[in-house]
Amino acid sequence: MQDMDTAGGMVGRAEEGMRKSDDNGGNQIVVVTHCAWKVAYADFVTAMMALFIVLWLMNSSLKIQKAVGDYFKDPTGTSKMVGTDMQGAAENFMVSKENMEQLKEQLQKSIREVPKFDKLENHIDMTVTNEGLRIELTESAAGTFFDSGSARMSADGSDLLKLLAQELGKLPNHIAMEGHTDSKQYPAGATYGNWELSADRANAARRMMQGNGIREDQVTQVRGFADQRLRKPDAPQDPSNRRISLIVQYLEKKPSAESSGGEKAEGEGGEEKGGKEAGNAEGTKGAEAGEKKKE
Numbered sequence: 001m002q003d004m005d006t007a008g009g010m011v012g013r014a015e016e017g018m019r020k021s022d023d024n025g026g027n028q029i030v031v032v033t034h035c036a037w038k039v040a041y042a043d044f045v046t047a048m049m050a051l052f053i054v055l056w057l058m059n060s061s062l063k064i065q066k067a068v069g070d071y072f073k074d075p076t077g078t079s080k081m082v083g084t085d086m087q088g089a090a091e092n093f094m095v096s097k098e099n100m101e102q103l104k105e106q107l108q109k110s111i112r113e114v115p116k117f118d119k120l121e122n123h124i125d126m127t128v129t130n131e132g133l134r135i136e137l138t139e140s141a142a143g144t145f146f147d148s149g150s151a152r153m154s155a156d157g158s159d160l161l162k163l164l165a166q167e168l169g170k171l172p173n174h175i176a177m178e179g180h181t182d183s184k185q186y187p188a189g190a191t192y193g194n195w196e197l198s199a200d201r202a203n204a205a206r207r208m209m210q211g212n213g214i215r216e217d218q219v220t221q222v223r224g225f226a227d228q229r230l231r232k233p234d235a236p237q238d239p240s241n242r243r244i245s246l247i248v249q250y251l252e253k254k255p256s257a258e259s260s261g262g263e264k265a266e267g268e269g270g271e272e273k274g275g276k277e278a279g280n281a282e283g284t285k286g287a288e289a290g291e292k293k294k295e
Contacts (some may be wrong), residue, residue, distance in 0.1 A: 023282070059109070061110055062165070063166075085184045095250070096250055097250055102127060106167070107126065107133075110167050111124065111232065114163055121158060123145070128130070131176075131247055133246065134247050137244050138231065140242040146161070151197060152204075161212070162212040165208070165209035165213035166212065168218075169218070174249045176221040177203075178224075178225060178247070179198035179200070179201040179223070180225050180229060180230075181243050182230070182242050195205065199223075199224025202224055205244050206222055271283070
């Protein structure tokens with residue numbers, strides 16, 4: 001009886017154990033470990049970690065998102081070793097008409113890191129056009145990105161173009177640069193005018209960006225339009241007509257070598273087939289002429 005009381009004390013609480021009968025009718029102590037809450041807690045922590053990683057990626061720069069995406073596409077890095085006409089991992093983020101809006105959103109997030117962004121925010125405009133992503137940096141009356149009437153770049157303009165160069169330099173897309181002025185003319189007889197100013201500002205932007213991330217072969221056009229393409233035609237002397245434009249052009253995918261090879265083979269096969277048919281036709285005509293002559 002005392003033994004039973006002792007055994008009952010050992011298994012009296014659920015968290016310490018439970019009792020069951022063995023084959024001989026005696027009592028056997030089975031120890032039960034209650035750790036289910038630990039499993040549930042571990043699942044909760046894992047889910048929270050995944051959530052915070054996703055939130056971090058959504059607010060990270062284009063460079064980080066691209067690096068993480070490239071890793072999951074090719075963890076071992078062996079795809080770069082395969083013979084192909086692709087130019088490294090940058091081809092994985094080829095900006096086309098389908099994902100140009102994504103580039104626009106990423107650039108809008110990145111430029112918020114520029115010093116004095118609150119001051120520049122109303123002078124930066126990004127729109128997706130038929131030509132590509134157009135980034136326009138408009139001037140104020142006192143000059144925002146360039147000194148008034150000069151191609152000398154301000155500190156704010158330099159900071160912004162350096163950041164854009166670092167982001168756009170990672171892409172395989174070509175870039176065109178434009179300079180625009182308002183309709184206010186230089187004094188009569190001046191040898192320097194709006195045509196020179198618009199071209200000089202576009203070239204100043206090109207030099208700054210090529211020195212800070214843009215590749216030498218990435219810029220395909222530098223255009224100076226003077227006051228021929230006003231942003232506000234109804235207000236030709238409005239300061240916002242003075243601007244530089246960066247156009248990230250669409251990059252069209254080249255046809256694969258297999259498709260072009262298949263078309264070539266099909267063409268050669270067609271020529272060969274045509275040659276055989278022509279030969280058979282000539283042979284038939286010759287045979288008929290021989291029979292007629294024989295008759």
